[in-house]
Amino acid sequence: MSDRDPVRKPAARAGDKLALLLGLVPYLIDEVRVSVTEAAAQFDVSPEHMRTLVAYLTGTGEPGPDGLYLPQGLFDIDWDDFEQRDVIRFRRAPLDEKPRLSSREAAALLAGLQAVAALPGFGERADLGRLMAKLARGASGEVSPVSVNTRTADALRETVAAAVAAGRRLRLDYVTTRGEREERDVDPIRLESVDDVWYLRAWCLSREAGRTFRLDRMASAVAIGAAQQHESSVDDAGALFRGDAGGLLVTVEVPASALPVIADYLGPEDAVEYVGDRAIARIPLAHRGLVGRLATRLAGVGAITHPEDARAAAAQWARAALAAAE
Amino acid sequence: MAARRRIPPEQRQFNLILALMATDQGLTKQDILSTVMGYADRYDDAGDRDNLERQFERDKEDLRDLGVPLETVDQPGAEGDTKLQRYRVPKSRYRLPDDVEFSAEEVALLSLAAQVWREGSLTEQSRRALTKLRAFGHSVEQSVIGFAPSIRTRESAHDPLAAAIDRRRQATFPYLKPGAAEPELRRVSPLALVNHEGRWHLHAHDETVDAPRTFLLSRIVGPVRVDEAEARAPRLDEAARAQHELQDVFDRTTATVVARPGSEADVVLRNRAGTVVENEALTIRTTDLAVLADELAAFGAEIRVLEPVTLRDAVLDRWRRVVSAHE
Incomplete structure (x- = not known):
């Protein structure tokens, strides 16, 4: 399990800092009079940083025709408000316009909205389509060509989403990766997707613990009454892919160039060693039944090299598949 | 004189935007470097002049990346002379409508x-x-809210390809075709990045074979090189077209599979997008039979592929390779 802070902020880059200035200036002008703390909260910076930004602005502006910066071309604030009451009020501003989005910025939000449209109840919303059109008009050029396909929710996803929204307990007929069918009663917390795979985070009443269930492993889901409230889990979505701790550790070897083929088996902490042009990775599996599946992923490019009984299990698994196909 | 204080890059760039927005006829590079705060304070140092010019070139790129409409106006009669070119940012194209x-x-x-x-x-x-x-x-x-969709872009090819599309440059990358043992180098005009059924695809014009091609990003197995050569321009609705084409292929390309009743494969394949159930047989859809072969082979003895025969053979081949690699 990752020990990284999932809400940690990435380091601000120069582009982010310029975007902050471009967004901040029209905000401060529009607000007319706003406290330093409120403006800082709106832009997710510290009050101290906000004061630095305002102080910078008062020293810049547009140069005059002869290239000199004259007072009438500079930003100017009410200094009494600023220094005595910690309040920002501009008296003069050479720039008060809200900036357009770049082609790629608009594309990132637009493609994100296409993914949001796949959520139950969102696909039919007319405001989503209007918002997409508005984003395109707010871009400085043609929106970059990025798109996400939007598949309307199926009946199962509708049922689960309705249970999340209305706080209903669900009875699941669930198949595990061990191939076992289990009946589980769960209280839903959140419906999530990673790429095209949908997950229900829920409180499992039979395990008395938070658990994550893949929707495509549910043979059925039926609402059976009111759910109870449980603490929401804040795990990073990436953690959904990690095997249960205490499983089996296998070593695989592939050409380094083929490593992306098993990218989704590799966690951020999983060590990969390089020997010449070969990559050797140690991959945790939740149980022995998954050995054949991993070996199939490697088919043609690499193999499980360790432990010996995992190699034997992979070969036996594939022989059984070949025998069943006869 | 007090020790010279370096102005942070974002402040220099903001000063540049203000100056270029205040001018109608535009400023020459010399005007900018000698007057705009952040450049002007370093302008007198002749030894620093080359650095300053390079700085300006990078700043122009950064501004354009951020969607600031930086226009270049040629001096009439001196087209292409960068000394005489003028720069400006028209307010009407800068501000949101x-x-x-x-x-x-x-x-x-x-x-x-x-x-x-x-x-x-x-x-x-x-x-x-x-x-x-x-x-x-x-x-x-x-x-x-109780819903959180997310899409990963873990393929390292994604960012350079997005940048190549944005700058309209050709790109070259090693591509490992499904079923192939060795990657081959492809040179393309990248046109659109499309996420279909959870997978990232590059829609491109393959310059080597001079035909449109779609590539799976997960099969780009080495660094993407962004070339100097100019790429073909994407059509206005390139991403939507590529998306429709993939969907057409998905709807058309079917396979028939039998899964052991009640097994994991049975449950998962029934829940798969586009699956039609008829008696014992499941008709399933894909954009790429080789990718589907990988997906089906993972179920082992729980499934039998009925058709197409090429898919059946591809799945059997994967199991045979597993046997030979682990004996």
Whole structure:
């Protein structure tokens, strides 16, 4: 399990800092009079940083025709408000316009909205389509060509989403990766997707613990009454892919160039060693039944090299598949 | 004189935008370097002049990346002479059109849209877009509704390809075709990045074979080189067209499979998008039979592929390779 802070902020880059200035200036002008703390909260910076930004602005502006910066071309604030009451009020501003989005910025939000449209109840919303059109008009050029396909929710996803929204307990007929069918009663917390795979985070009443269930492993889901409230889990979505701790550790070897083929088996902490042009990775599996599946992923490019009984299990698994196909 | 204080890059760039917006006829490079704060304070140092010019070139790129409409105007009669070229930022193309305003509810939806991206340039671009939209004064908080869709862009090819599309440059990369043992080098005009059924595809014009091709990003197995050569321009609705084409292929390309009743394969394949159940047989859909072969082979003895025969053979081949690699 990752020990990284999932809400940690990435380091601000120069582009982010310029975007902050471009967004901040029209905000401060529009607000007319706003406290330093409120403006800082709106832009997710510290009050101290906000004061630095305002102080910078008062020293810049547009140069005059002869290239000199004259007072009438500079930003100017009410200094009494600023220094005595910690309040920002501009008296003069050479720039008060809200900036357009770049082609790629608009594309990132637009493609994100296409993914949001796949959520139950969102696909039919007319405001989503209007918002997409508005984003395109707010871009400085043609929106970059990025798109996400939007598949309307199926009946199962509708049922689960309705249970999340209305706080209903669900009875699941669930198949595990061990191939076992289990009946589980769960209280839903959140419906999530990673790429095209949908997950229900829920409180499992039979395990008395938070658990994550893949929707495509549910043979059925039926609402059976009111759910109870449980603490929401804040795990990073990436953690959904990690095997249960205490499983089996296998070593695989592939050409380094083929490593992306098993990218989704590799966690951020999983060590990969390089020997010449070969990559050797140690991959945790939740149980022995998954050995054949991993070996199939490697088919043609690499193999499980360790432990010996995992190699034997992979070969036996594939022989059984070949025998069943006869 | 006090020790010279370096002005942070974003302040120098903001000063540049202000200066270029204040001028109608534009400023020459010399005007800019000798007057705009952040450049002018270093202009007198002749030894620093080359650095300063390179700085200006990078700043122009950064501004354009951020969607600032930086125009270059040639001096009549001296086209292409960079010394005489003038630069300006027209306010009308810089500012959001008057009728483009975002309500609190719309900003909340856009925050949800931004949260879709888990990493990479789409995360960065969304974050910058939201920073600009904070100007509307609405809250850009993490959404706490019970739904959270997310899409990963873990393939390292994604960011360089997005940049190549943006700068309209050809790109070269090693591509490992499904079933092939060795990657081959492809040179393409990249046209659109399309996420279909959870997989990232590059829609491109393959310059080597001079034909449109679609590539799976997960099978680009080495660094993407962005070339100097200019690429073909994407059509206006390139991403939507590529998306429709993939969907057409998906609807048309079917396979028939029998799964052991009640098994994991049975449950998962019935829940798979586009599956039709007829008696014992499942008709399933894909954009790529080789990719489907990988997916089906993972179920082992729980499934039998009936048709097409090429898919059946591809699945058997994968199992045979597993046997031979682990004996």
